[in-house]
């Protein structure tokens with residue numbers, strides 16, 4: 709599947725039915741999700757690999773990984789309602805994904821998810837609850853050698869400090885994340901947020 713085709717396919721997926729601000733529920737826009745996944749595919753991190761999507765929400769990244777030939781995909785989220793949408797989305801595209809309900813803050817990621825090759829994720833950026841992204845990074849490093857994660861632009865110093873001696877950032881891909889007016893505190897119809905996709909490689 710070509711990049712453009714992946715993007716158009718992911719565009720068909722449903723968004724959150726009633727997004728919750730406290731969980732920073734913003735569906736990953738299809739062009740950004742496709743860029744992350746395609747890049748990971750080209751690096752040999754998707755096809756034939758075991759992939760996990762942490763905070764999978766509506767399932768865009770998990771489903772995309774399945775469509776690109778991952779051997780198995782697990783999607784994890786705290787919110788049952790989001791997972792119901794994710795399951796519908798997976799059915800719509802005939803993608804095989806195992807969805808599990810779990811709170812990443814509770815730890816036990818290895819037991820719940822098992823080990824895998826690659827994590828793809830768009831975790832909360834910590835706009836509502838400071839440091840909300842940290843348990844996601846911990847979980848990702850606990851289960852996979854390689855992680856692709858979306859962060860606010862300019863996050864590298866924080867991520868580097870937080871993962872020191874555990875992982876290294878070996879790639880950064882810039883992108884933008886158009887946030888549609890979703891919550892009462894949003895003042896614009898669309899706000900473009902500059903983001904970066906970081907590839908984290910665990911240090912053995």
Ligand code: SAH
Pocket residue numbers: 731732733734735736737762763764765766767768769784785786787790810811812813829830831832
């Ligand atoms: N990648 C998804 C969702 C991104 S939004 C998509 O494109 O649809 C961040 C997601 O993290 C939300 O689905 C939210 O429910 C989930 N989340 C927030 N806190 C969480 C926690 N403590 N444990 C697990 N998932 C959590």
